[in-house]
Amino acid sequence: MLKVSHLRIVIPTIFLWGFSLLNLSSLKAQVSKKDSIYTNIQHYKLKTNYQKDTVYINLLYTYGKSYGFQNLDSLLILAEKTIDLSKRIDYTKGIARGHIILGNYYSDTGDTNKAIESFKKALNSAEQINDVQIIIMSKSSLATAYTNKGDYAKALKEYLTGIEIAKENNLEDSLSILYVNITVVYSMQNDYEQCIYFLTKAMKLNKKIDNKRLTAITLTNLASSYIDSDDFENATKKVDEAIVLLEKLQLQDWLTFAYELKATIYLEQEKFEEALNWFKKSEKLHESIKQERYKIPMFNGISKAYFNLKEYEKTEYYALKGLEIGDKLDILDQRDEILETLYELKKATNNPIDALGYLEKFKAISDTINKKNNEKELRFLKSNLEFDQEKERYILENEKVVAKQRLYFYGALLIILAFSIIIYILRRNNKIQSILYRKLTVKTKQLQKKEKHLLNSNNTKTKLFSVIAHDLKGPINSFKSMFDMLSAKQMSSNEFIGFVPTMGESIDSIAFTLNNLLSWGQTQMNGIVTKPENTCITTLVNQNNALLSKMAAKKSISLENNISEKVLAWCDKNQISIVIRNLTSNALKFTPENGSISFGANEKGKYWEVYVKDTGIGISDSALDKIFNTEENFTTYGTNNEKGTGLGLVLCKEMIEKNNGEIYVKSSSDKGTCFYFTVPKAAVKKLKS
Structure with missing residues (x-):
């Protein structure tokens, strides 16, 4: 069946300070918001030196940010014009905003590297003037580009720093958006539990600030996560709620995604006619939206629906359309599924040569996707985020902290005890070695026998040191590092407690190793007596x-x-x-x-x-x-x-x-x-x- 397309990114909205000064009351009853902005742009063009007016520049940015996806050529023109006019009057905020919509253009046209470059320029300009909202927007956009590129570790890092900035400045709108966007990275790693966790946090913030747009978007991504978790009951509830809100708000780009999710649920339930109807609704909306990358999962879904309905010509038509966009934008996501559908299609229509060709392409794409796995680095950065989550809870759990600190104290005692045992072994071996050397100097008549005994003792000591260095030093150094991190507040108390079972297992392993070392060392040094x-x-x-x-x-x-x-x-x-x-x-x-x-x-x-x-x-x-x-x-x-x-x-x-x-x-x-x-x-x- 169809795998749900990964969660979609929310593009943050920043309200422009000059826009509120315009008299729009007479326009609201007659034209849409899009036409209102365009009308005001034309109005400002009648003014002298309008190109040096920051309000005019802000209007260009708002128009491009909100409606540029409907015409990418216009988006490029608006971006370049915003940057050019802002540079002429040294308007740093305008430069930053211009690079954001320029980055959006490159992102939607599949040039991810140029998108990253543009978002970095936006971030640099925003940091020069310390504009917190644009800094957060730049980081979120940069993380989006890294996600599209498949560099999930860098994407997660930008989201984490953005979340920290939003928390410090109490920007709940931005924080909610970042909570939604960060789930895209987790969905790429199939960590849907984490997706649902952050989306639920975003929903709480949305209700608090009464942001219906963010609520609708969050519901859509929640539905996607529930589908990926095979929880179709919750998925259906969330997507139905989302569709009602999105249709009311006329968010067409998000409606396409919601319709696709509705179709996907029917597809998973093998209700292919119903699935096709919803996919077709999404396709109809896509005719007025130039977001090519989002058409890939739609065409993929339509081809699968037609395949199951045994309409093979239409299956191939839509599969090839999705494949063409994927190749054009160099996007790996879902190309493997499309190639697999084409392979199954050629098998079903008795075309083995073409089937083999598609199978080879499918395996090549699958191998490429597997090679781009960043799971290890993602988990490392994920631990930093979990630290922040736990830090919020500690504020309300002061009494538990005291008890946990006692546990840390006992853990430290165990580590000290382990060190003491090691030192005892080293000193004991050194003492035995010294005794042997003294006996050798006194008892010259037993020199040959003692020489052999001394050689065995030296070998024992070497092996003991080798085992201690490799098998005891490692875990003990890990314990020390954990306590250092705890002391430096780089690790939370809950995280440390989470490692206690592992520490216990490590200590059991150390005790078992020490017991073997002591027993073996004694047998080598003739210090053990067999008593049957x-x-x-x-x-x-x-x-x-x-x-x-x-x-x-x-x-x-x-x-x-x-x-x-x-x-x-x-x-x-x-x-x-x-x-x-x-x-x-x-x-x-x-x-x-x-x-x-x-x-x-x-x-x-x-x-x-x-x-x-x-x-x-x-x-x-x-x-x-x-x-x-x-x-x-x-x-x-x-x-x-x-x-x-x-x-x-x-x-x-x-x-x-x-x-x-x-x-x-x-x-x-x-x-x-x-x-x-x-x-x-x-x-x-x-x-x-």
């Missing part, structure tokens, strides 16, 4: 599953323990618990969502063979040769980009061997992995004792 005892393996599995249940639940992974309570081993309980925890953690990391992990045990003579089996992505043959290698720190990212230290399996191997067992693995890519380890059975006589 009768151990129930299924109890260890249950304990570790409870610890890792949160991680499993996050990925909807089931944990199934099939080990009997009769499986008793003679081993070091703590060491085997670490082995089970690491194997389970790895299985969770490399198992996609909705997978499963099972635990079991088989008898192997005097040993129990315990296994941890997952339905994950498996391990490649090249990786299988590295995972237990003590000389190589090997790690990969999990299915959700989880990062490990690379020490877990090495630690497992060493601890299993200290308990007189062995560890091995069977795996193949995309078929899951099964880790096995053996531990001695608990002797019967030891059980009786």
Whole structure:
């Protein structure tokens, strides 16, 4: 079905200071507003030196701004004349306004780069005289041009600064317009929830200031957002309200859009005749409006309606008209849909050669659209806007702020604690190193043995530093940056609280990493002693599953323990618990969502063979040769980009061997992995004792 054209931009209206001085009372009953402005332009031409009169220049601007879309050639003439006359008398405000309507001309003719250049000149002139309203208009127009160009990050930046200026100066009309216009950027990213949020804010302002024009426009864009969200009930309500207001206000350019939305709803409901009727109403209005870019979605919709009615000649006629405008203005939007319609048309009419040609063009356009994706930069700037939203709410939530600050304090304590643990590890290793060096100087007879021991200790220290630098330093520095941003008021309290769950996960990850580092470091430095005892393996599995249940639940992974309570081993309980925890953690990391992990045990003579089996992505043959290698720190990212230290399996191997067992693995890519380890059975006589 037809995808709704992206939301339309509202062109801000600035009332001219000289216009209110004119006597229009006799004209209002006889002519339209358009004719009134034109009549007054002719009236001022009768005056001496009228070209040096700022009121005359302002009238030219008003006429071009309000009605230039009906004749683009006239719009160009009015823009150039406004700029020229303003420069002659050094009228900076007139220069700025002239560049705005010149930018509108270039925008409507598809020359986006020249439009951006003109709007930048308008902004520069407005900033010279600090005219806040024209600054906001220039920024909004510049953002519109960036949006048409597909540079959504720059567009969003201009809207954000414009919103800030409008808030500071209590310009509610301008603020409402900016709220409406910024939603166009979000609609390009399919973030319709954010669109509805800002449009709802705009509606509240419109009711407050009783601006019917803005209300009608906002209702139209709301309808578009609801259609994109597949909420046709609300879409129908909003578009019907909008059409009533727009017809009353005679806003023909917006009526074309509202009619198209009404048609789109019928098209989505497969009521093709009704859809075609509304598209035709829009087409009729477009005959008097020279806004070529907005004809593309209309022709696209008409061609789809005719296609579903099996009127193939008309389908091709309107599709080619839309494609011609898109090519002429170099607009990607909806060209892919038109090409797809032509492809389906040629298939339906048994024309495979033309169908293949359109299919190739469709794929080329689709690839080009995908390459212009600015989502990552948009989200970064979007966070700044969300900060502003939350800042407004904090004014009314002072009591909550105190409680939240306590939470920040505890978060800071956790970070300090993490730093303390790292410092302790570093100092402890340095101390051990110093002791080893002193013993080497005293015990010369054991020089060869101690030399080997010292080399191993140095390797341990290097690996510890490497892991700390890469796997602990990063998250801790992130915590520090967040607190720095909070202190500098670059981040709101609510935003910080939103990161608390992520911080908790990071701290859990750090704790898990530190536990592995400490255990492995001790095994390398002969600082750990294996103390075997009768151990129930299924109890260890249950304990570790409870610890890792949160991680499993996050990925909807089931944990199934099939080990009997009769499986008793003679081993070091703590060491085997670490082995089970690491194997389970790895299985969770490399198992996609909705997978499963099972635990079991088989008898192997005097040993129990315990296994941890997952339905994950498996391990490649090249990786299988590295995972237990003590000389190589090997790690990969999990299915959700989880990062490990690379020490877990090495630690497992060493601890299993200290308990007189062995560890091995069977795996193949995309078929899951099964880790096995053996531990001695608990002797019967030891059980009786």
